[in-house]
Amino acid sequence: MQEKAPRRSNRERTDATRDALTRAARSLFIAHGYAQTSTPQVCAAAGITRGALYHHFSDKRDLFRHVLELESRAVAEHIVSETSGPVPAAEALLAGADAYLDAMSVPGRTQLLLVDGPAVLGVADVMAMDESHAAGTLREGLAAAMPRETDVSVDALARLLSAAFDRAALDMDAGAEPDEVRGAMRWLLKRALAG
Numbered sequence: 001m002q003e004k005a006p007r008r009s010n011r012e013r014t015d016a017t018r019d020a021l022t023r024a025a026r027s028l029f030i031a032h033g034y035a036q037t038s039t040p041q042v043c044a045a046a047g048i049t050r051g052a053l054y055h056h057f058s059d060k061r062d063l064f065r066h067v068l069e070l071e072s073r074a075v076a077e078h079i080v081s082e083t084s085g086p087v088p089a090a091e092a093l094l095a096g097a098d099a100y101l102d103a104m105s106v107p108g109r110t111q112l113l114l115v116d117g118p119a120v121l122g123v124a125d126v127m128a129m130d131e132s133h134a135a136g137t138l139r140e141g142l143a144a145a146m147p148r149e150t151d152v153s154v155d156a157l158a159r160l161l162s163a164a165f166d167r168a169a170l171d172m173d174a175g176a177e178p179d180e181v182r183g184a185m186r187w188l189l190k191r192a193l194a195g
Contacts, residue, residue, distance in 0.1 A: 014056075020047065021052075021056060021057070022063075022066060022067055022070065024042050024043075024045035024046035025037070025046075025067055026071075028042055029067060029112060030111060034116050034119070034120050037060070039053055039059075039060050039063075042060075061121070064116075064120055065121060068117050068121070068126070071112050072129050072132075074103065075103040075113075075134045078099050078100075078103040079103065079134060080137060082096065082099035083095050083141070089144035089145035092141060092144075092145070093142065093189060094189060094190075096137060097185050097189055098182060098186075100134060101169060101181070103134075104169035105169075105172060110169050114166050115170075138161060139154060142157060146193060157192060161192065164188060168182075168184070168185050
Protein backbone atom coordinates (compact mmCIF):
# COMPACT_ATOMS: atom_id res chain seq x y z
CA MET A 1 0.00 0.00 0.00
CA GLN A 2 1.40 3.36 -1.02
CA GLU A 3 1.63 6.14 1.48
CA LYS A 4 -0.15 9.32 0.54
CA ALA A 5 2.01 12.38 0.11
CA PRO A 6 1.29 14.95 2.80
CA ARG A 7 -1.17 17.60 1.66
CA ARG A 8 0.33 21.02 1.12
CA SER A 9 -1.15 24.01 2.87
CA ASN A 10 -2.61 26.91 0.92
CA ARG A 11 0.49 28.93 1.80
CA GLU A 12 2.78 26.20 0.44
CA ARG A 13 0.78 26.00 -2.80
CA THR A 14 0.83 29.80 -3.13
CA ASP A 15 4.57 29.92 -2.55
CA ALA A 16 5.17 27.08 -5.03
CA THR A 17 3.09 28.84 -7.70
CA ARG A 18 4.85 32.20 -7.20
CA ASP A 19 8.22 30.46 -7.24
CA ALA A 20 7.43 28.60 -10.48
CA LEU A 21 6.23 31.80 -12.14
CA THR A 22 9.26 33.74 -10.94
CA ARG A 23 11.78 31.13 -12.10
CA ALA A 24 10.11 30.79 -15.51
CA ALA A 25 9.83 34.55 -15.97
CA ARG A 26 13.45 35.14 -14.98
CA SER A 27 14.65 32.56 -17.48
CA LEU A 28 12.51 33.96 -20.29
CA PHE A 29 13.33 37.60 -19.53
CA ILE A 30 17.02 36.74 -19.78
CA ALA A 31 16.66 34.63 -22.91
CA HIS A 32 14.32 36.92 -24.85
CA GLY A 33 14.20 40.25 -23.03
CA TYR A 34 11.19 41.82 -21.38
CA ALA A 35 9.47 43.03 -24.55
CA GLN A 36 9.73 39.69 -26.33
CA THR A 37 8.45 37.66 -23.36
CA SER A 38 4.70 37.15 -23.14
CA THR A 39 2.64 36.09 -20.16
CA PRO A 40 1.40 32.98 -22.04
CA GLN A 41 5.05 31.97 -22.51
CA VAL A 42 5.72 32.42 -18.80
CA CYS A 43 2.63 30.41 -17.89
CA ALA A 44 3.56 27.59 -20.27
CA ALA A 45 7.15 27.45 -18.95
CA ALA A 46 5.92 27.43 -15.35
CA GLY A 47 3.08 24.97 -15.98
CA ILE A 48 0.67 27.50 -14.50
CA THR A 49 -2.57 28.91 -15.87
CA ARG A 50 -2.85 32.58 -16.86
CA GLY A 51 -5.53 32.97 -14.22
CA ALA A 52 -3.03 31.85 -11.57
CA LEU A 53 -0.47 34.32 -12.88
CA TYR A 54 -2.94 37.18 -12.63
CA HIS A 55 -3.95 36.03 -9.17
CA HIS A 56 -0.36 36.58 -8.00
CA PHE A 57 0.76 39.47 -10.20
CA SER A 58 -1.28 42.30 -11.68
CA ASP A 59 0.54 42.14 -15.03
CA LYS A 60 3.82 41.27 -16.71
CA ARG A 61 5.43 44.44 -15.39
CA ASP A 62 4.49 43.51 -11.82
CA LEU A 63 6.02 40.06 -12.33
CA PHE A 64 9.16 41.68 -13.76
CA ARG A 65 9.38 44.00 -10.75
CA HIS A 66 9.14 40.96 -8.46
CA VAL A 67 11.97 39.24 -10.34
CA LEU A 68 14.13 42.37 -10.03
CA GLU A 69 13.34 42.74 -6.33
CA LEU A 70 14.57 39.19 -5.72
CA GLU A 71 17.71 39.77 -7.77
CA SER A 72 18.46 43.03 -5.98
CA ARG A 73 17.92 41.42 -2.59
CA ALA A 74 20.21 38.51 -3.54
CA VAL A 75 23.01 40.95 -4.40
CA ALA A 76 22.69 42.71 -1.04
CA GLU A 77 22.53 39.42 0.87
CA HIS A 78 25.71 38.22 -0.83
CA ILE A 79 27.50 41.46 0.08
CA VAL A 80 26.39 41.18 3.71
CA SER A 81 27.43 37.53 3.92
CA GLU A 82 30.90 38.32 2.56
CA THR A 83 31.50 41.36 4.76
CA SER A 84 30.26 40.27 8.16
CA GLY A 85 32.75 39.56 10.87
CA PRO A 86 35.28 41.44 12.91
CA VAL A 87 37.38 43.15 10.24
CA PRO A 88 38.32 46.80 9.88
CA ALA A 89 35.73 48.87 8.02
CA ALA A 90 38.04 49.59 5.07
CA GLU A 91 38.74 45.88 4.56
CA ALA A 92 35.03 45.11 4.78
CA LEU A 93 34.34 47.78 2.15
CA LEU A 94 36.90 46.25 -0.22
CA ALA A 95 35.45 42.78 0.42
CA GLY A 96 32.02 44.25 -0.31
CA ALA A 97 33.27 45.58 -3.63
CA ASP A 98 34.43 42.12 -4.64
CA ALA A 99 31.18 40.60 -3.35
CA TYR A 100 29.10 43.00 -5.46
CA LEU A 101 30.99 42.09 -8.62
CA ASP A 102 30.72 38.38 -7.75
CA ALA A 103 26.98 38.71 -7.19
CA MET A 104 26.52 40.57 -10.46
CA SER A 105 28.35 37.83 -12.36
CA VAL A 106 25.38 35.48 -11.89
CA PRO A 107 24.22 34.86 -15.47
CA GLY A 108 21.52 37.29 -16.55
CA ARG A 109 21.62 39.44 -13.41
CA THR A 110 23.43 42.39 -14.99
CA GLN A 111 21.00 42.41 -17.91
CA LEU A 112 18.00 42.31 -15.58
CA LEU A 113 19.13 44.89 -13.04
CA LEU A 114 21.20 47.30 -15.11
CA VAL A 115 19.81 47.13 -18.65
CA ASP A 116 16.22 45.91 -18.74
CA GLY A 117 15.23 47.14 -15.28
CA PRO A 118 15.74 50.86 -15.94
CA ALA A 119 14.23 50.53 -19.43
CA VAL A 120 11.05 48.83 -18.17
CA LEU A 121 10.51 50.28 -14.69
CA GLY A 122 12.34 53.57 -15.08
CA VAL A 123 15.60 54.71 -13.58
CA ALA A 124 13.98 56.19 -10.46
CA ASP A 125 12.21 52.94 -9.54
CA VAL A 126 15.30 50.82 -10.06
CA MET A 127 17.44 53.28 -8.08
CA ALA A 128 14.91 53.16 -5.23
CA MET A 129 15.06 49.36 -5.29
CA ASP A 130 18.86 49.47 -5.27
CA GLU A 131 18.83 52.03 -2.46
CA SER A 132 16.95 49.64 -0.23
CA HIS A 133 19.46 46.86 -0.94
CA ALA A 134 23.02 47.03 -2.31
CA ALA A 135 23.40 50.81 -2.38
CA GLY A 136 22.52 50.92 1.29
CA THR A 137 25.33 48.53 2.12
CA LEU A 138 27.79 50.70 0.18
CA ARG A 139 26.74 53.86 1.99
CA GLU A 140 26.99 52.13 5.38
CA GLY A 141 30.45 50.80 4.52
CA LEU A 142 31.66 54.21 3.37
CA ALA A 143 30.31 55.91 6.49
CA ALA A 144 32.18 53.43 8.68
CA ALA A 145 35.44 53.48 6.70
CA MET A 146 35.87 57.14 5.68
CA PRO A 147 38.09 59.44 7.72
CA ARG A 148 35.96 61.45 10.14
CA GLU A 149 37.60 64.75 9.18
CA THR A 150 36.60 64.60 5.53
CA ASP A 151 34.14 67.13 4.17
CA VAL A 152 32.93 64.88 1.33
CA SER A 153 29.27 63.90 1.42
CA VAL A 154 29.02 60.17 2.05
CA ASP A 155 25.65 60.09 0.25
CA ALA A 156 27.03 61.78 -2.86
CA LEU A 157 30.13 59.61 -2.88
CA ALA A 158 28.02 56.46 -2.44
CA ARG A 159 25.85 57.42 -5.44
CA LEU A 160 28.90 58.05 -7.63
CA LEU A 161 30.67 54.87 -6.56
CA SER A 162 27.47 52.91 -7.06
CA ALA A 163 27.39 54.14 -10.66
CA ALA A 164 31.02 53.08 -11.06
CA PHE A 165 30.23 49.63 -9.67
CA ASP A 166 27.32 49.28 -12.08
CA ARG A 167 29.57 50.24 -14.99
CA ALA A 168 32.16 47.72 -13.79
CA ALA A 169 29.50 44.99 -13.75
CA LEU A 170 28.38 45.96 -17.26
CA ASP A 171 31.98 45.88 -18.49
CA MET A 172 32.54 42.43 -16.98
CA ASP A 173 29.27 41.19 -18.47
CA ALA A 174 30.45 42.45 -21.87
CA GLY A 175 33.66 40.44 -21.58
CA ALA A 176 36.17 42.75 -19.89
CA GLU A 177 38.94 41.05 -17.94
CA PRO A 178 37.44 40.54 -14.45
CA ASP A 179 40.73 40.93 -12.56
CA GLU A 180 41.43 44.25 -14.26
CA VAL A 181 37.96 45.58 -13.46
CA ARG A 182 38.18 44.39 -9.85
CA GLY A 183 41.61 45.93 -9.49
CA ALA A 184 40.41 49.25 -10.82
CA MET A 185 37.42 49.30 -8.47
CA ARG A 186 39.59 48.43 -5.47
CA TRP A 187 42.03 51.22 -6.47
CA LEU A 188 39.15 53.68 -6.75
CA LEU A 189 37.79 52.73 -3.34
CA LYS A 190 41.21 53.03 -1.71
CA ARG A 191 41.61 56.52 -3.16
CA ALA A 192 38.17 57.49 -1.90
CA LEU A 193 39.03 56.25 1.58
CA ALA A 194 42.35 58.12 1.59
CA GLY A 195 40.36 61.33 1.96
